Amino acid sequence: MIRIERISKAFGGLQAVRDVSLDVEPGSITGLIGPNGAGKSTLFNIIAGLIPADTGRIYLEGQDITGRRPHRLFHQGLVRTFQVPHEFARMTVRENLMVVPPAQAGENLLQSWFRWEKVRRQESAVRDRAEDVLEFLSLDHLADERAANLSGGQKKLLDLGRTMMTDARAVLLDEPGAGVNRTLLGKISDAIQRLNRERGYTFFLIEHDMDLIAKLCNPVHVMANGGLIASGPMAEIRQNEEVREAYLGGGVSATMGASE
């Protein structure tokens, strides 16, 4: 689904990502873990078109998408969420969702002015879709609330909900569990699994909560010091000596010689 080919990126003297290649299989929930500063977020931002890679290519379903701008990636079926939820604070929860669907007639100002009936009809369908998503996420009671008033976890759900307002095929999740309490965490992981099963979404996610990773992801890729050091099911990853070293520090393996 997503193919990452030999991506490298340096910031000044720091090699943030070094020669990483991996595949995210269609229909999978693929995890990416690693200690702080391992380069996970940089890799994500490169895929999402926020920062350019120094070398390497990214493919989405075989198509080269290296360096595409975020809004274009969206139209090719690749959407993302943010580690810190980005809600449209002074808009209602429902509006937050209704913004998303692409190619709304009403996004054309002239159509909004002069083809009002058409716009309304579409708007009605978009609204139905938003209501469905809210129900799916059990946020329906908050539809008319300003998004600013949601809790951190609810905002994360809303972020996930926005990805459901489109026919996304691949979703990048940046720490869906960060700052979320246990109850909501369960909801979020259920939603991810259901979206994966029922709608065939492919997920690629960064997460620090190992239990969540173990529950959701197969396979899991591990990064440390910018490089990929292990891949496989979580059970195997746990036994991997190099991974243990990376997390606990101390011993330095050949792939991990960090630069100054």
Place this chain on the structure above:
Amino acid sequence: MEISGIAAYLVSFFTFVGIYAILALGLNMQWGFTGQFNIGIAGFFAVGAYTSAILTTPESPWHVGGFQHPFLVGVVGAVIASALVGLLIGAITARLRTDYLAIATIGIAETLRLVIANEGWLTNGVRGMSNIDRPFSDFFQAIGLSSAMGSLIVVAAFLAGVYFLVERARQSPWGRVLRAIREDEPATAAAGKNIGRFRLEAFVVGSAIMGLGGALYAHYFGFLSPEAFLPLYGTFLVWVMLIAGGSGNNKGALLGAVVIWTIWSGSEFVMSAGLPEGYTGYAGPLRVILIGVLLQVILITRPEGILPEKAPRAIAKGRRG
């Protein structure tokens, strides 16, 4: 003052309110909806006013023209010309932060003012352009109304039209995207919206509305000179109106125009009555100070204005009502 004097005053009062309300609506589209900072409203206002004046006035030895097109052609020309200026500024500053947009807009406004003052062949410079006809004055005379009253009716009609369009734009998915951009750009981009396009559209449409305001002003006032486009009248009052009324809220823009114009023109009476002989020259600056202080008080105590922004009423019902 006799009745007819009061009536004449009220006509002029509401005509100005109407013109300023149009400017405030244009600014609301740029600032209120999208968060774009245009501090050169006077420039767009001037482009509209002079374009319409040049297109419609009779031949004059003092400046280009003599086209004598009808009023509506002047208005359309004004809208197109100011939209083009907006397109130029918007395209240049699209990727820059707000401060640069602000400086660029003020730069274009001041530059335009220099052009108007210096290019006599085009605008008759500081001596100004006159003989700009009021709209449809023959028609209004035929039905027994003064040309001033006719102007008020025309301004009111245009205001109604602009309000309708701007409010519809706000309620529409288009306006929703603008508000999303204002709230959070990265998330709007991640939702697949081409931020640059939406922002430019809002800026251009807002500029066009300001140009329309300029054309209406030219035809009501009948005379144009660079003095009218000082930042005080053209820009500052409009900003205070929108902030006081409630930016993001179109009703707030209307209300702000009424309230601030009342204070502004009311203060003229108070000061000319209250200031001692020989000090009447101070009335102008004192009024500016009054409005300036009012702005600071609003920003400190009630930055959301008299009518805070509310989520627009849903334009379509879902299954669940």
Place this chain on the structure above:
Amino acid sequence: MTDVYILIELLQLSIYGIVLGSILTLGAIGVSMIFGILRFAHFAHGDLITVGAYVGMGFLMMTHAPVWTALPAGMIGAAIVAVLIDQTVYKRIRRTQPVILLISSFGIGLILRSLVQVIWGPNVYSFPGGIQRPWMVWELAIIPNHLWILLAAVVIVTALHLFLTRTRIGKAMRAMSDNMDLALVTGIPAERVIMITWLLGGALAAGAGVLLGMDSRLTPTMGWNILLPVFAAAIVGGIGRPYGAIAGGMLIGLAMEISTLFLEPSYKPAVAFLIMVAVLIVRPQGIFKGAW
């Protein structure tokens, strides 16, 4: 023959350009410092320039002191005005978005301009000294005041440089401009540094105002009229980098004066604006790289 004539003309205009540039520099450094620390474009800066010029002139009218004393008097006056504005208005809205400060400063500018009109009337003033007979050096006319202006600007900028590099509070200003959060955890008292920033910004603006007044005349809109070139200088130099403002000021000043070879002199501000726009398009971070 004509070639020599053009060369002389060019040199003559360059002298004017350097003089104008040094005035713009003083304004632009203030704009840049305020932007570096408070992150907003201060639109009342032009009118602060006007206030400084009028206070300096007012001081002369009251005391009949020598002309040069207008400079320190204006600087002190405008510095106090700047701090008062910050304490009564800007301080209260600093926590909101910086763009609100921008709107506010636009209004403050109009208030200052009107206050100048109320206090000193709409008349045009000039500093005493009358018309000066220029010295002729080769074919170039050098007006004595221009020398003084240049000298004063050099002294002020040097003093500022020493302040920023030699005093603890000056270094703290640079530190805050570098990284506000780190400055806070380091224990640098932000409010005090901000106050000093306004003091300096106001004083520098007044410096520009008095020197501008010496070069031409005092009008209530004198500062507003050079606000655009001042911003242009700050942006060309890289906004938030006061040392860049020196280069930016000189470049804009020279371009404005030399443009009069081809253009109506009244278009000078437009020339500054066009250069600024060109810089914004090509290099939004300004031409002159390098930190403070």
Place this chain on the structure above:
Amino acid sequence: MSLLQANDIYGGYGGADILNGASVRVEDNEIVVIIGANGAGKSTLMKAVFGLLHVRSGQVLYRGEDITNRKPEQMVGRGIAYVPQEHNVFPSLTVEENLEMGAFAIKGDLRPRLEKVFSVFPRLRERRRQDAGLMSGGERQMVAMGRALMIDPKLLMLDEPTAGLSPRLIDDTFERIREIRSLGIGVLMVEQNAKQALGVADRGYVLATGANRFEDTGKNLLDNREVAEMFLGG
């Protein structure tokens, strides 16, 4: 009386709490390290203690005085210095100016203090006139720690001092931290390099989901099999 005692801290950014009752204690002349998986709330706890993050409930005591939710300025005034993980130097200031900023509030001659810092980090003496922005990651970390030492702190708080450093520099950094302790300073640090950090630490805390999971001497934690397991969940 302990040098620092943070009891049962709750707090976070905006909505949800990240800290759910975390506690930590530091004695004089002691190196205390906080370890834990990513996202466990280690850095958040440091920020909460230093007043950079609102403590919703709980108490921070410094030599018995309640300093909960005080401003950083007041913390520094009491002799607590904090070194953030990233962006921890003023890039356009020289090394010496950076150090001077650390002692902003202190009147009088700074030279003795500078000398003290240079004795811990001799390299900084050589480069005192250089802009900090032009230095390598390791040197910047020295500048940052040196700046914190300028107030003669009683308590030094370090947020991941070895992040992004090469193995050689990591060793060196831990060596310096030991040296700092020998100056009579209590050190509280958050670390990713858990093994090495526990090696130099007198005591350690293991945090998980914003609360204490283990607390013991550095050595005991190192030997604890459960701690190792914890990092990879399960």
